[in-house]
Every structure is written in structure tokens, then in C-alpha cells.
Amino acid sequence: MSTEGSLRLKLKKKAKVVVRVSRNSVRNRGDENSFDSERVYDRENGLKQRGKFRGTESGEEGRALRTRKNENSFDKERVYDRENGLRQRGKFRGMESGEEGRAFRTRKNENSFDKERVYDRENGFKQRGKFKGTESGEGRALRTRKNESSFDKNRVYDRENGLKKRVTFKGMGSNGEGMGREFGENRGKLRTLNSSGRNKRIYAKEERFENGKLRNDGGESKKTLFENLENQVKHELLEEKTDDHRTMWGPGVSWSGGKKTKHSTDKVKDKKENSSIIKKQDQDKPGLAKKDQDRSGLMKRDRDQAKLGGDAEILDDRPKKKKKKVIRIEYPNDISKKRVDDVLDINGSKEENKREPEKEPVMSKNAEFRAIQPSPSILSFVENNLLGKRRLIDLRRAGYNIDLSAPLDNIPFSKSAERERIEENAFKNKLEFFAAAKVSSSFPPPNLPEIAFAGRSNVGKSSLLNALTRQWGVARTSDKPGLTQTINFFNLGAKLCLVDLPGYGFAYAKDEVKENWEELVKEYVSTRVGLRQVCLLVDTKWGMKPRDHELIDLMERSRTKYQVVLTKTDVVFPIDVARRAMQIEESLLGNQSIVQPLMMVSSKSGAGIRSLRTVLANIARFVKI
Ligand SMILES: Nc1nc2c(ncn2[C@@H]2O[C@H](COP(=O)(O)OP(=O)(O)OP(=O)(O)O)[C@@H](O)[C@H]2O)c(=O)[nH]1
Numbered sequence: 001m002s003t004e005g006s007l008r009l010k011l012k013k014k015a016k017v018v019v020r021v022s023r024n025s026v027r028n029r030g031d032e033n034s035f036d037s038e039r040v041y042d043r044e045n046g047l048k049q050r051g052k053f054r055g056t057e058s059g060e061e062g063r064a065l066r067t068r069k070n071e072n073s074f075d076k077e078r079v080y081d082r083e084n085g086l087r088q089r090g091k092f093r094g095m096e097s098g099e100e101g102r103a104f105r106t107r108k109n110e111n112s113f114d115k116e117r118v119y120d121r122e123n124g125f126k127q128r129g130k131f132k133g134t135e136s137g138e139g140r141a142l143r144t145r146k147n148e149s150s151f152d153k154n155r156v157y158d159r160e161n162g163l164k165k166r167v168t169f170k171g172m173g174s175n176g177e178g179m180g181r182e183f184g185e186n187r188g189k190l191r192t193l194n195s196s197g198r199n200k201r202i203y204a205k206e207e208r209f210e211n212g213k214l215r216n217d218g219g220e221s222k223k224t225l226f227e228n229l230e231n232q233v234k235h236e237l238l239e240e241k242t243d244d245h246r247t248m249w250g251p252g253v254s255w256s257g258g259k260k261t262k263h264s265t266d267k268v269k270d271k272k273e274n275s276s277i278i279k280k281q282d283q284d285k286p287g288l289a290k291k292d293q294d295r296s297g298l299m300k301r302d303r304d305q306a307k308l309g310g311d312a313e314i315l316d317d318r319p320k321k322k323k324k325k326v327i328r329i330e331y332p333n334d335i336s337k338k339r340v341d342d343v344l345d346i347n348g349s350k351e352e353n354k355r356e357p358e359k360e361p362v363m364s365k366n367a368e369f370r371a372i373q374p375s376p377s378i379l380s381f382v383e384n385n386l387l388g389k390r391r392l393i394d395l396r397r398a399g400y401n402i403d404l405s406a407p408l409d410n411i412p413f414s415k416s417a418e419r420e421r422i423e424e425n426a427f428k429n430k431l432e433f434f435a436a437a438k439v440s441s442s443f444p445p446p447n448l449p450e451i452a453f454a455g456r457s458n459v460g461k462s463s464l465l466n467a468l469t470r471q472w473g474v475a476r477t478s479d480k481p482g483l484t485q486t487i488n489f490f491n492l493g494a495k496l497c498l499v500d501l502p503g504y505g506f507a508y509a510k511d512e513v514k515e516n517w518e519e520l521v522k523e524y525v526s527t528r529v530g531l532r533q534v535c536l537l538v539d540t541k542w543g544m545k546p547r548d549h550e551l552i553d554l555m556e557r558s559r560t561k562y563q564v565v566l567t568k569t570d571v572v573f574p575i576d577v578a579r580r581a582m583q584i585e586e587s588l589l590g591n592q593s594i595v596q597p598l599m600m601v602s603s604k605s606g607a608g609i610r611s612l613r614t615v616l617a618n619i620a621r622f623v624k625i
């Protein structure tokens with residue numbers, strides 16, 4: 001830098017220093033708040049705020065300057081707020097000159113005040129109640145964060161709720177000593193005494209000098225004083241009777257006996273005459289249960305505090321709890337909360353409603369079925385033949401090829417369905433349709449022993465024919481009941497004839513036609529020469545129906561041999577297959593023409609087909625042609 005430049009820099013600095021010394025109103029980096037007698041200069045908003053600002057007189061500016069630490073400057077008539085500027089034009093004369101130092105509203109002392117107004121940093125001068133709780137010099141009475149309840153003779157100021165609480169509060173009268181004492185009592189700060197689960201606020205007993213400092217000269221220490229005080233209060237709580245409802249509360253709501261009660265202000269006024277802070281209680285009642293102590297403590301709380309504080313009232317800042325209104329609606333037909341006798345009265349006299357002797361509950365058909373206990377032989381047959389609903393994974397593990405039709409009718413671990421492997425020779429023959437009859441006169445001549453398959457429509461008669469011979473599609477099948485409408489005759493080789501009968505019961509056909517089927521079937525099973533056995537097919541899921549019994553009766557009368565075959569066993573659980581078998585066996589126990597055992601098959605899974613095949617092959621074997 002050149003010599004000329006350095007000289008200029010020095011001159012500038014000197015000039016600044018001079019100005020700074022001569023005028024405090026110059027705004028520079030060190031003094032951020034400049035002012036003059038008429039203007040306020042704000043660093044952020046410049047000189048836009050042109051209100052008269054005379055908070056400090058000349059010579060006192062040094063203290064009144066608004067700095068970062070002292071955020072609130074003021075004058076006799078105006079309050080200056082850094083955030084809101086001079087918008088708050090209320091008269092603010094809380095301090096006289098010379099007292100500003102203590103009355104400044106700072107971060108620690110958040111509440112400034114004057115004789116007539118309350119200044120709230122957040123709400124400005126909205127709270128215009130008269131607030132005269134402290135006279136000048138009451139630096140200790142200021143409401144601070146620790147002492148949140150400020151007060152005056154007539155009003156209570158609450159920082160959150162403003163002046164809404166107008167309870168007369170005369171706990172600390174102004175006595176000119178700056179300590180808030182009215183009666184010259186040795187009363188200290190409010191202390192919280194935890195009594196009976198509730199906080200009780202009491203005053204400490206203190207002695208102070210005239211200058212306001214705490215006196216602690218060899219006497220009881222402050223801590224000891226509080227301890228003594230707590231003990232006294234506890235004793236009082238135990239001693240007090242519950243019928244004393246005197247309270248220190250004004251018209252507000254206070255606690256009495258655990259319930260909120262309203263108190264009149266008259267009771268509070270009388271307490272002015274009290275001159276002692278604490279009425280000593282000498283006796284204690286150690287035998288009182290803790291619960292009772294708590295309760296009595298709660299009920300006497302008001303009175304205790306009144307005694308402790310003389311005229312002082314302690315603010316209860318607890319929010320008032322609203323009682324929930326419970327609306328009970330009585331329904332005339334609601335008998336949920338009535339006794340049995342009452343219920344009887346509602347519905348009629350007790351004699352009329354005498355209970356009838358209890359009948360055995362009628363079990364539903366389903367429940368009856370579930371109660372059936374199958375015999376071990378049936379159960380073992382079901383298990384051995386893998387009857388009932390089975391998981392494909394289980395069938396695969398057992399070696400059956402589930403990709404084949406009727407896999408259980410194949411030999412395990414064989415890759416293809418080998419018709420030649422069918423054990424029974426009769427069923428190794430080709431199944432051939434050779435005659436269909438709608439009327440009895442159309443029946444073919446009985447040259448071969450016949451095995452007929454009867455049953456309700458859609459029970460699986462035609463499917464079973466195909467499954468037994470492993471010739472799928474020879475007998476036509478359909479999921480619609482009533483497909484087979486004629487008596488169809490099939491040759492199985494030269495030795496056996498299989499007959500597919502039309503079904504009975506529900507079918508998609510005219511009633512007249514269905515009646516003809518039934519008559520034809522009845523005629524066939526009762527009159528057909530060469531009929532060796534009727535396989536009466538019953539759906540495992542639904543069991544036997546009345547028309548099945550009709551046919552059985554007919555066959556019984558005509559002495560036609562019949563064997564019951566449960567079909568579609570793959571749609572129910574194994575246990576239900578066994579139950580159904582047991583149920584039908586028991587229902588047909590006395591029948592003469594029935595052929596045992598009851599067979600269980602599934603044309604779809606192939607379960608039980610081999611067993612049935614064996615049974616039927618035996619019939620063919622012993623037939624004499
Ligand atoms: N799940 C399962 N379905 C079967 C079984 N047997 C037959 N079905 C099915 O049942 C339906 C009826 O079979 P059909 O053999 O036509 O019954 P049907 O007794 O001849 O019936 P109609 O000729 O009308 O009297 C068809 O859709 C078959 O696939 C079986 O064992 N299991």
C-alpha cells in the first residue's frame with residue numbers, strides 16, 4: 001500500500017473514533033442501537049419508526065440503550081419492542097427514572113409492569129387490566145420463570161391466560177419494603193410442599209434485614225426452616241377435620257375433598273385478620289392410615305394454605321377439568337343388566353314362564369354325522385386304499401403318477417397306465433356298448449350275467465364303468481345330471497355284461513321323462529333275468545336319499561342282490577368317508593339282499609377301484625352261463 005493510502009486509512013479511523021466519543025447516537029458496529037430525542041433507529045428497519053422515543057434522558061443513555069442483553073428499552077410514555085417497533089402505544093410508566101435498571105424487561109425477567117398496565121412481550125398491551133401488584137421497588141415481586149405467579153391486591157396475573165383469573169389474591173401486600181409483606185410477617189418465597197400426593201405451596205419463614213437481604217445469622221438455616229414448616233403442615237393435615245370447608249380460594253374453583261367446589265370470596269376477606277403465618281400443631285396422629293392421611297390432606301388443603309399464608313392466596317394454575325356428561329338411555333327391551341327374575345316379570349308372570357322339562361337337544365344331521373365313530377376295519381380300509389381327499393404330494397411320495405387318470409388305480413412307480421396289468425382278467429376285456437333300452441321290451445336277451453350300476457343322477461355311474469375297465473369315454477359322462485336316459489348295455493368280453501342305468505332324482509329332464517326312467521329302472525332291477533348284482537352308487541358327500549331307500553326296498557322285495565358303492569370319495573376327508581360308510585352299513589343292517597362289504601371308490605383318483613374290480617370279477621367267475 002502506498003504511503004498516501006495508509007495515511008488516508010489512518011485519518012478515517014481517527015474520524016470514526018472522534019464521532020463515537022462525541023455522540024452516542026452514532027450507529028456503529030460496537031453500539032448497535034443509536035437513537036436521538038425524536039427518532040428511533042433500528043438496524044433492520046432503518047428509520048422507518050419515527051415515533052417519539054425518549055426512553056432515556058441524556059446522560060442516562062448508556063444504561064437505557066437497547067442492546068442484545070437488554071432487549072427492551074422504554075420511556076415514560078412508550079414501549080419499544082424490537083420485533084413490533086412502536087406499535088404498542090400504551091402508556092407505560094412502570095418505572096421512574098433512576099429505577100430502570102431493575103425494571104428492565106430482560107430475558108431473565110420477562111415481565112415488566114407499571115402501576116396500571118401489564119406488558120406482555122408476546123401479546124403487547126392487550127391485557128389492559130389494572131395491575132398494581134407491586135409498587136416501585138418490588139424487584140422481587142416480579143413474575144419470573146421461577147415465580148410464575150405474580151399478584152396484586154385485587155387481581156391475579158397469569159402469564160398464559162392473562163388477567164382472566166380475577167381471584168382476589170392478597171398473599172403479599174405491598175408494605176413499602178419491597179418484599180411483598182403486609183403484616184410484617186417473616187414470610188419468604190413460595191415453596192412447594194409435596195403433601196398427600198399434591199403439591200402444596202407454602203411460604204418459607206424468613207427474616208430479612210431492612211435492605212431486603214436474607215438474614216441468616218446463626219439462627220435456623222433456610223433449609224431447616226422449610227423442613228420445620230413442612231412438618232408443621234403435615235401435622236396440621238392430620239389434625240384437621242374434614243367438615244371445615246374454609247378455603248383461601250376466591251370465586252374460582254378449588255379442591256375440597258377431592259371434588260371441585262366453588263367458594264365465595266367472603267371467606268377470603270375474613271382472612272385479612274389473621275396475623276400468624278403458621279398455627280403450630282403439637283400433636284400428631286401416627287396411627288392414621290396413609291390413604292386417610294392423603295384424603296384428609298386433600299380436603300384440608302385450602303384451609304392449610306390459608307393458615308400458612310395468612311391472607312395469601314396461592315394460584316391454582318391447574319386447568320379446570322370438565323365433567324364428562326354421561327347420558328344413559330334406558331331401552332325398554334334391554335335386559336342385559338336385569339336379573340333373570342326381572343326378565344321373567346317383563347315377559348309375563350313367573351308361573352306362566354315356568355320352564356318346560358328340558359328336552360334333549362335335537363342334533364342336526366350334520367352333527368349326527370360328525371358324531372359317528374367308524375369301526376377300525378373301515379378306517380383301515382380307507383387308509384390302505386388312500387380313500388378320501390389326499391394331497392397330491394402325498395400321492396407322489398407314495399409312488400403314484402398323478403399325471404395319469406385315476407392314478408391310484410395304477411401300480412406305484414409305473415410310468416404309464418398299463419391296462420394289461422389289471423389283475424382281474426374279466427376287466428382286461430374290451431368294453432363295448434351293444435344295446436340301449438328306453439322300455440323294458442327293448443331289453444336285449446339275457447345271454448350274459450349282468451352287473452347293473454344304479455343310483456341318483458350325476459352320482460358317477462357312467463364314470464365308474466369307465467374307471468373299472470380303464471376305458472375312458474366308452475360310457476358317456478357329463479357334469480349335468482340326467483345325461484344317461486336309457487338303459488345302456490355293455491359287453492365286457494364274452495363273459496360279463498355291464499349295464500349303465502339312468503339316474504333318478506334331480507335331473508335336467510321333464511318330469512314325465514324322469515318318471516319313465518324310474519319306472520324302467522324299477523322294472524329292470526326287479527324283473528331282469530340274468531341280473532346278478534346291482535351296484536347302488538351313493539355319493540359319499542350326500543349319503544343316501546329317500547329314492548335310494550325306495551330302490552333298496554324294491555330290490556329287497558324282488559330279492560335282487562345289491563351292493564352299496566360310495567362314489568366320489570376324493571371330495572371328502574378320509575374320516576368322513578369312513579363315517580359315511582359306517583352310517584350306511586348301520587342303516588342297512590337288517591337287509592337281506594345287501595351284499596357286503598360296502599365299497600368305496602373314486603373314479604377320479606382311482607382309489608378303491610381295484611378292490612371293487614376284484615369283488616365284481618368274483619361274481620363273473622362263479623357265474624354259470
Ligand atoms: N371328483 C369326482 N368326480 C366324479 C367322480 N365320478 C364322476 N365324477 C364326475 O361326476 C359327473 C357325473 O358323472 P357321470 O358318470 O356322468 O354321472 P352319472 O351317474 O352317469 O350321471 P347321469 O348319467 O346323469 O345319471 C361328471 O362330471 C364326472 O366327471 C369321482 O369319483 N370323483
Ligand SMILES: [Mg+2]
Nearest residue numbers: 461462483484
Ligand atoms: Mg351316466
